[in-house]
Amino acid sequence: xxxxxxxxxxxxxxxxxxxxxxxxxxxxxxxxxxxxxxxxxxxxxxxxxxxxxxxxxxxxxxxxxxxxxxxxxxxxxxxxxxxxxxxxxxxxxxxxxxxxxxxxxxxxxxxxxxxxxxxxxxxxxxxxxxxxxxxxxxxxxxxxxxxxxxxxxxxxxxxxxxxxxxxxxxxxxxxxxxxxxxx
Amino acid sequence: xxxxxxxxxxxxxxxxxxxxxxxxxxxxxxxxxxxxxxxxxxxxxxxxxxxxxxxxxxxxxxxxxxxxxxxxxxxxxxxxxxxxxxxxxxxxxxxxxxxxxxxxxxxxxxxxxxxxxxxxxxxxxxxxxxxxxxxxxxxxxxxxxxxxxxxxxxxxxxxxxxxxxxxxxxxxxxxxxxxxxxx
DNA sequence: CAATTTCACTAACAATTGTTAGTTTTGTTT
DNA sequence: AAACAAAACTAACAATTGTTAGTGAAATTG
Numbered sequence: 299x300x301x302x303x304x305x306x307x308x309x310x311x312x313x314x315x316x317x318x319x320x321x322x323x324x325x326x327x328x329x330x331x332x333x334x335x336x337x338x339x340x341x342x343x344x345x346x347x348x349x350x351x352x353x354x355x356x357x358x359x360x361x362x363x364x365x366x367x368x369x370x371x372x373x374x375x376x377x378x379x380x381x382x383x384x385x386x387x388x389x390x391x392x393x394x395x396x397x398x399x400x401x402x403x404x405x406x407x408x409x410x411x412x413x414x415x416x417x418x419x420x421x422x423x424x425x426x427x428x429x430x431x432x433x434x435x436x437x438x439x440x441x442x443x444x445x446x447x448x449x450x451x452x453x454x455x456x457x458x459x460x461x462x463x464x465x466x467x468x469x470x471x472x473x474x475x476x477x478x479x480x481x
Numbered sequence: 482x483x484x485x486x487x488x489x490x491x492x493x494x495x496x497x498x499x500x501x502x503x504x505x506x507x508x509x510x511x512x513x514x515x516x517x518x519x520x521x522x523x524x525x526x527x528x529x530x531x532x533x534x535x536x537x538x539x540x541x542x543x544x545x546x547x548x549x550x551x552x553x554x555x556x557x558x559x560x561x562x563x564x565x566x567x568x569x570x571x572x573x574x575x576x577x578x579x580x581x582x583x584x585x586x587x588x589x590x591x592x593x594x595x596x597x598x599x600x601x602x603x604x605x606x607x608x609x610x611x612x613x614x615x616x617x618x619x620x621x622x623x624x625x626x627x628x629x630x631x632x633x634x635x636x637x638x639x640x641x642x643x644x645x646x647x648x649x650x651x652x653x654x655x656x657x658x659x660x661x662x663x664x
Numbered sequence: 665c666a667a668t669t670t671c672a673c674t675a676a677c678a679a680t681t682g683t684t685a686g687t688t689t690t691g692t693t694t
Numbered sequence: 695a696a697a698c699a700a701a702a703c704t705a706a707c708a709a710t711t712g713t714t715a716g717t718g719a720a721a722t723t724g
Binding site: 510511513514517518 | 702703
């Protein structure tokens with residue numbers, strides 16, 4: 299899939315300095331031939347970013363709907379999903395995080411807006427858990443910022459996996475980031 | 482200062498897509514005139530990245546040397562310094578984090594190596610605190626990854642400061658990230 | 665087999681990139 | 695005022711960028 303090769307290159311070299319000739323080389327074809335399959339370089343970035351955003355949104359919606367979970371359990375499910383996305387789909391997720399600023403308008407605006415909405419919904423999960431659940435008193439916005447960024451550390455783990463296994467990493471992060479919020 | 486204008490542009494537009502003509506415009510001069518003051522675009526990035534790295538190293542050395550502090554207090558001092566760097570010198574710190582991959586060799590290699598050493602020294606602080614101090618049993622590497630990345634969330638806070646003050650943000654992050662590690 | 669679509673190729677385009685050469689203007693020191 | 699250094703300017707360079715046009719081969723359809 300061209301999109302996945304693009305994600306890998308965009309992650310490694312950055313979007314602006316990944317040339318269509320680089321991508322073509324990775325796919326095993328001449329640069330001009332790519333245009334039989336894609337419309338533009340910009341479109342590749344759009345597909346990567348919005349697909350990832352969609353997957354995060356879908357999971358959050360699912361968690362919001364599960365009424366058998368406590369606030370803290372919901373938060374844990376979300377954090378675990380973030381961790382797994384960073385571990386299993388590093389290229390796409392990193393491009394979504396680091397290169398989305400190169401989206402052209404109106405896509406960049408739409409993307410930033412979707413992110414704001416996502417953050418707000420996550421804050422809501424925390425507020426609910428604080429009010430009538432088992433989450434201790436905190437500033438929801440600060441916690442969301444911290445959670446969503448902390449998992450970005452997985453980027454560095456990926457470079458030298460030997461240190462610690464994926465499962466250990468996940469458990470340690472959940473312990474550090476979520477269990478500490480228990481009332 | 483040209484370097485600071487460069488840091489701002491590199492952060493906003495990314496290093497590869499910041500042109501010398503963009504930078505010149507920001508400084509109020511023609512592109513060619515910049516070369517009376519700097520040697521190359523690449524050198525600007527080097528100056529930014531290694532100056533920030535130096536400042537982090539200096540502070541860590543200072544903390545390591547203060548023998549009146551417990552392990553947890555050392556960790557707190559380090560985390561607070563990270564937070565303040567992200568708040569007060571966002572441009573430079575973000576460029577150091579996000580654009581350092583565009584450093585040419587051998588600078589990129591040197592930079593990555595310095596970072597590895599920094600992480601290892603931070604792990605050592607945690608291990609010491611665990612063995613003979615007041616830090617609970619955790620995987621030091623996982624904690625360091627989490628701590629160093631969590632503060633990156635400040636990037637988003639910077640865009641819309643209204644939400645919460647810098648002091649509140651710092652206290653919430655320290656509470657979330659450090660106090661939870663107390664044995 | 666014939667017709668048609670799919671897809672890779674070569675060649676080229678306009679625009680933009682970082683940087684240099686050479687010249688003129690500005691500001692400081694004798 | 696003369697001499698010198700610092701720093702601005704214009705013009706241009708080779709290289710690289712994403713993309714299009716046009717052509718022919720391969721694969722799929724009738």
